[in-house]
Amino acid sequence: MLRYAYLGPAGTFTEEALRQVASPDEAVYLPQTDVGSAIAAVRAGGADRAVVAIESTAEGGVTATLDSLATGSPLVLLREVLVPVQFTLVGPPGTRLADVRRVAAHPHAWVQCRRWLAAHLPGAVHVPATSNTAPAALLAEAAADPAALRSSTFDAALVPPAAVGTYALVPLAERVADNPSALTRFVVVGPPGPVPPPTGADKTTLVVHLPDNEAGALLAMLEQFAVRGVNLSRIESRPIGDALGRYSFSIDAEGHVTDERMGEVLMGLHRRCPYVRFLGSYPRADAVAPQVQVGTADADFVEARAWLERLRGGDPG
């Protein structure tokens, strides 16, 4: 059974992502205290895979994930999983929604449910939690100990849906979220090895540094993609760390490393940029195939290569 390191404890959104990948019956779940530890566990051999958030609609790129993958010993992405960012409001048994005055929530959770709270719990006070699942654990504890319950600093909590079953909590409201299409994107990270075969709807993730001190270097880098008809679905800058204004770019490009056009892009980047790290090709969670521009299908490259070989051999083409 594969061992999966992930941001625990039980009940997190990350666990929800992990369940989409492998059920607890098929895999060993290894909860970690942070994203960096989950990734380090794979590098150190203590886990076979890590499941980590890489991007969310509200926060953008998860810098801990991006930075851990960009340097250090090589790892690759094997799969992506999308999880809706919707919370469940839970309370101790007997709590009625109308009685809730103090709501425990991680600050990010609070921000993403602010309008819902204003509408359904006007005047409710925010009790900051250190994680999404911490108040769930406290509530579970309190349910077993009336004294703990009385001294609780909150009446209800916003927790991930997966926490409800884990901690045997009572939901007061479900699918709580201001933006109903808010998502977090998770990736399954593993050691280098055979690339997942192309499905026709794949992504390739890269880390690219630009040549030093060159005006228009970002423009030139983007043209490497554009001229071969490869579209980008994500591009984010991260500091390289040696000087202000020096960036590493984290990129998701549409297509698979075995696509001819992607291969030519990768070689172009490798030739021109001081550093290119390949972080894997894997199926898109949404299974949307890219629009292939005229002249950029694999057959076009194969045909063009045969034509070039004829030219080089003295044939008019």
Place this chain on the structure above:
Amino acid sequence: MLRYAYLGPAGTFTEEALRQVASPDEAVYLPQTDVGSAIAAVRAGGADRAVVAIESTAEGGVTATLDSLATGSPLVLLREVLVPVQFTLVGPPGTRLADVRRVAAHPHAWVQCRRWLAAHLPGAVHVPATSNTAPAALLAEAAADPAALRSSTFDAALVPPAAVGTYALVPLAERVADNPSALTRFVVVGPPGPVPPPTGADKTTLVVHLPDNEAGALLAMLEQFAVRGVNLSRIESRPIGDALGRYSFSIDAEGHVTDERMGEVLMGLHRRCPYVRFLGSYPRADAVAPQVQVGTADADFVEARAWLERLRGGDPG
């Protein structure tokens, strides 16, 4: 006297930046608990200016600052200040460097001094602090109370140089940093008003959204700068928050809003992009003037405009 909101308490790197702007004799210092509060204080009228970190060599863009400036009521940047990221190792009176075993440090500080610590304090243990100045306050307290000193969980602490005087501490080592050129860039934020006059070495900061669902939109946006010969010193992506893959770009461009070439770039962006926010033009801290490409000086624009007017008037030019 102007009132400055900044990330306090006394002794922070931000205070060091603020001192470069206005001494405590000339200004009212209003320490805040976080960057968002400092910016909010200006919006609410409780402060005239905020001094906030916007970028660092190690962490890149400060997302709290970028996001606070990108939306909400308009604010502008009036000045930038660079502060070296170098720490002072401090201890209670009588401490010798050789005796130090446990070092209190904010996790970011620890990371940035790791090699120095391995060389000078091999085997020292990290005691995480909640801020750069928290251990300084504890040390100051302990100096006045031998009992507190005995129960202290650390022997020494990494603090900003400004904290040494503030808390009357004894330095064990100065200029502690793995990367001697590490910097944090701070900006002075204020309400909209007259733009600081051009100095010949200025920056203009912008927030730009790309048109929806358009392949090559980032390329097209960058060409608006390139075709007028305006270089970028920083470009960072931040999620817009409504869907995965939708970005807002935070940009520093070399030049001043009153430069002809910058004006044409701004108008081009405004015409083509769904959202452009001008966050100010202000002198570069390094006073480095941009290389002006052929045909992009103000005089070239003025001359070209006169030529066009002649053409439109029926004159051959």
Place this chain on the structure above:
Amino acid sequence: MLRYAYLGPAGTFTEEALRQVASPDEAVYLPQTDVGSAIAAVRAGGADRAVVAIESTAEGGVTATLDSLATGSPLVLLREVLVPVQFTLVGPPGTRLADVRRVAAHPHAWVQCRRWLAAHLPGAVHVPATSNTAPAALLAEAAADPAALRSSTFDAALVPPAAVGTYALVPLAERVADNPSALTRFVVVGPPGPVPPPTGADKTTLVVHLPDNEAGALLAMLEQFAVRGVNLSRIESRPIGDALGRYSFSIDAEGHVTDERMGEVLMGLHRRCPYVRFLGSYPRADAVAPQVQVGTADADFVEARAWLERLRGGDPG
């Protein structure tokens, strides 16, 4: 009455173009022996206008016209006229198509009717003529002198339709052409003066030199158009004449000099290129309006300029 210099004699395609511009009752027709003389007549004041071919489907740019306009004292294009390249086969009275063995034709005319001739006059021999109208004149002469007719070296001739009436000839076949959509584009040339007002479907003609010894200079020049959404309907290279590989570009761009986007393109070219000559804005003969890209209408420029002025005045925009 305006005096028009044009490539004569009577009956040429150029005369057909001129008739679309001004009938012989309304204008003085001044036939010239070549395009250069027609243009020179306007420069010297002997004519008010010249009507000259500038481009044809079969031959491309008319180099004599392009070169005459590109240098020398300034002239501008005031109008364009399209004339179909279709010939009339004429013969002496009494000739039957079936009897034709030898066909007089200017070499260009012969080339453009080759397939028609092969189909309708298989085996017919080409008797080269020095111009399109020369054989018409000979036929007219012969009609009045039976001896001349007997010694004629040809039985029939391919002439412009306008020549039939001029020389009172008998058509054997009309609309003779291999490519039924073949066209010649003529322009009306005059001294600099008020630009014809925009019609919404206009062209602007330019001559542009690239900066010396700069790789990518042509690419950079084309980007001046692309970034402002101005499309080109014609671009041709002509040697500058001082060294191999040095070119002058003759360009037709879609739009009018008074369009905001065209104005900005012209200023951009003027700023960056060593030489830009404006050869006029005038209505398109086909009256097809350009597709205006998002953000490039006049109102977008006006609005963007007002926004920039607000920014420069200290208003948040």
Place this chain on the structure above:
Amino acid sequence: MLRYAYLGPAGTFTEEALRQVASPDEAVYLPQTDVGSAIAAVRAGGADRAVVAIESTAEGGVTATLDSLATGSPLVLLREVLVPVQFTLVGPPGTRLADVRRVAAHPHAWVQCRRWLAAHLPGAVHVPATSNTAPAALLAEAAADPAALRSSTFDAALVPPAAVGTYALVPLAERVADNPSALTRFVVVGPPGPVPPPTGADKTTLVVHLPDNEAGALLAMLEQFAVRGVNLSRIESRPIGDALGRYSFSIDAEGHVTDERMGEVLMGLHRRCPYVRFLGSYPRADAVAPQVQVGTADADFVEARAWLERLRGGDPG
């Protein structure tokens, strides 16, 4: 012995070019009446090679050559030769420069020597000749027949230097030319076959059509070259002939078909453009090696390909 078709008769500039390629002892010289006939002779098998002018400083591309090569059965360029455009002024025996009043010259020759003539033969009248060598033949004839000499319409002629020896003429002035660096570029044309090996300073000549009705198609075509660091030394438009504004581009690119970067450019053009004809790779006459941009040497491509193969095989690169 190879048979060379060229624009004759003896004494032309083309013969001068041919002599640089093969002396009359080593080759069969087959003079032709025009460029088209010389090229046709190779296609028909009547000649092994054609030597034809393709470009001149004064006239630009030689359209007859460009058009003959762009369509019809495939031919390739094997070599280029540069010939200075300098004339020799010749007269009958006994003529003194001071006595010359009427100068026979092809109109192109006259234009290129106008300033020299104004300075050295003020007031001399131009007697147009039908070719550069026609007046040389007449002078040679006249030298043998005093009656012919007396009836001659000219006193002297501007002829190519090669004509002096051919016709045993007496030079009155040598190296007559207004632009001392004026050149004509000739190419040696042959049937398809082994490509001349790369010398490190080569040119590749192409014919490329753009995709129909696509704004920015020329820009996109040029980017195929730019993104791989291949510079152009010549680009000229020629009409395709089916409609106004439809062009075929004749291009000289710096490098050899066996260069990796040129191969990738050719494949990119072949994939994206409706028509690409390879007209050969051959040594530059000036032996100037191209500036190779960072990352575009053959070794860079080979290394990038090996890297890509490693990635595809599951190796981290």
